Amino acid sequence: MKILVPVKRVVDYNVKVRVKADGTGVETANVKFSMNPFDEIAVEEAVRLKEAGKASEIVAVSIGPATAQETLRTALAMGADRAILVQTDAETQPLAVAKLLKALVDKEQPQIVLLGKQAIDDDCNQTGQMLAALLGWPQGTFASKVVPGDGVLTVTREIDGGLETVELTLPAVVTTDLRLNEPRYASLPNIMKAKKKPLDTVTPDSQGVDMAPRLKTLKVVEPAKRKAGVKIADVATLVDKLKNEARVI
Numbered sequence: 001m002k003i004l005v006p007v008k009r010v011v012d013y014n015v016k017v018r019v020k021a022d023g024t025g026v027e028t029a030n031v032k033f034s035m036n037p038f039d040e041i042a043v044e045e046a047v048r049l050k051e052a053g054k055a056s057e058i059v060a061v062s063i064g065p066a067t068a069q070e071t072l073r074t075a076l077a078m079g080a081d082r083a084i085l086v087q088t089d090a091e092t093q094p095l096a097v098a099k100l101l102k103a104l105v106d107k108e109q110p111q112i113v114l115l116g117k118q119a120i121d122d123d124c125n126q127t128g129q130m131l132a133a134l135l136g137w138p139q140g141t142f143a144s145k146v147v148p149g150d151g152v153l154t155v156t157r158e159i160d161g162g163l164e165t166v167e168l169t170l171p172a173v174v175t176t177d178l179r180l181n182e183p184r185y186a187s188l189p190n191i192m193k194a195k196k197k198p199l200d201t202v203t204p205d206s207q208g209v210d211m212a213p214r215l216k217t218l219k220v221v222e223p224a225k226r227k228a229g230v231k232i233a234d235v236a237t238l239v240d241k242l243k244n245e246a247r248v249i
C-alpha cells in the first residue's frame, strides 16, 4: 500500500510573525522556515504504518519554491522513501494545491493521501477536503487515531466535545490532528541517508494545473494589543471586579 504525504514549507511555529509595513502579508525575509507541524504528524503516521508492515512506500510531495526541497529532505530523513517537488514561486492556494495533488494521485495511485489538517501559515483547513472532493474519495479529517483493516481504514476524528469513529473504504484521504502521534526527530545517519533518496522535480504546467490565485488578500493586520493587567489586593476585590466591572459572575 502506497501513501502520499503532502508537506508544506511554512514559517517555523516558534517565529513571532510580523506583518509587512504595507499590510499585504507577513515578513518572510530572514525568517526560519520548517515543515508544517501537522504534516510532520502525517509523515510520522505514514512511517509508523510502514514500520508495522501496513504500507509499502511513502512518497512525500511539496508544492512551493526550490527551498521546499529542504522540507522534503526532512520528510525523507524521517522515513519517506522518495519525494516529488512541484516547483513554483507562485502563491500556493488550497484549490490549486488540491488540483496538483489530484494530478499526482492519478499518476502515483496511492491508497491513502495523508495530509495535515491545516497549514499554520494560511490556516485554511481546506486542501484535504478539496482533494477528497476532486478525487471522489472518502475522507477522515482531524484524525487522532488511524487503524488500517482489510481494504478499509478506521479513523477516529476529533470533533467538538468528543470523538467520532468512521470507517473509510480505501482509497481515502486522511487529515491529521495534533493528538495522532508525536513526530520523531530525524537521526543524523537518517539525515545523511536522506540526501541520497530520490527527489524528482516537476512543474505545475507539466501537471496541467493553472496556479492563478482564486483568492485575493485584501489586508493583513496584527492582532489588537492586549491591555496591561492590574494587581488586586484580595479575593473580595477580585469578586467585586468580576461582578461589577467584567460582569461575568
Ligand code: AMP
Binding pocket: 006, 007, 008, 009, 036, 038, 039, 061, 062, 063, 064, 092, 094, 097, 114, 115, 116, 117, 118, 119, 120, 122, 123, 124, 125, 126, 127, 128
Ligand atoms: P491548508 O488547507 O492550506 O490549511 O493545508 C492543509 C494541508 O494541505 C497541509 O497540512 C498540507 O498537508 C497540505 N498542503 C497545503 N499546501 C501545501 C503545499 N504547498 N505543498 C504541500 N502540501 C500542502
